[in-house]
Amino acid sequence: MDTARRSPVCLDLMVGLPMVCEPSSARCTGMRAQADIASSACGRATSMTSSEANKIMEAKFTEVTEENRRLTEMIGYLYANSQNFARQSPEGEGEQPASTAASPTSPVGKKRSRESMDTSDSGDVNSDKKMGTAEAEHIDVESPLSNGTCRRIKVKRVCTRIDPSDTSVVKDGYQWRKYGQKVTRDNPSPRAYFRCAFAPSCPVKKKVQRSAEDSSVVEATYEGEHNHPRPTRAGELPSCATQGGGSVPCSISINSSGPTITLDLTKNGGGVQVVEAGEAQPDLKKVCREVASPEFRAALVEQMARELTGDRKFTDALAAAILRKLPDY
């Protein structure tokens, strides 16, 4: 499996984090199994014959092998999920829980409900801003259907400050085709209407209009969800995976439990991946910079070593592993 191959596994040290170990967690059971091996090896070595010990060790080994197999699958699955999320999550913008309030500037559902308004497909409205700073709000708008039910349409409103001389539309990584322009009553600037041009069946629409108060601010409203992956662009890199000229194997993804910082040290010859989950949403760019610094990595390695050497279970498991490698006297 590709995801498993690309996932340099991995020793989850949970550095400095009170992560909860579920009893069913393969990650934890794997470590516990190793500890069991250690205790078995150390505790029984003096009271049983070497053949009995070998049988027990073989049974344990089989058990741990199975655990490791499940662990590998789980990590591959988690890795794939994190990659998907990182690809879909725009940079500098966290997923916000969508409210159910209707957008004051997006009267979706007011007009006729056409076939093209069917936006209940999978996907999302994630579209990043490639210039300036953007404020985004996610809104779920209920669009009434002819049969009396309501369809929930994701509406994302983004405000971006641009160079006034820049007449280009908001760049967000998707391909758009303009299909209309209208001067609205409350804004002298014309409103442009765009459809997603990447996939003919993609229902996403986008409205772009300069702010009435500040012409340097462009307000883009996205309606619907893309039913296709984001088009890749040359030079575009997911998250900060290669920040620092590609020498720093760092990636950051965000999930429901908060940001996850993955530092892959395998490229420097190590074999350790640290997964850290925080509760608060940090400044990702700042975190990337910090993670990329040699000081951070040195401190991280030092802390990992401290954690490892201070973990009795780990040292026991290590001792058991060494015992297994020793010739049977």
Add this chain to the structure above:
DNA sequence: CGCGTTTGACCAGGC
């Protein structure tokens, strides 16, 4: 010639 943009006309909902 093909594709994307422009722009006036048209449609539908709200008042």
Add this chain to the structure above:
DNA sequence: AGCCTGGTCAAACGC
């Protein structure tokens, strides 16, 4: 019923 407005269509146009 008629007007206003936002949204969409499609022919014309430009590159």
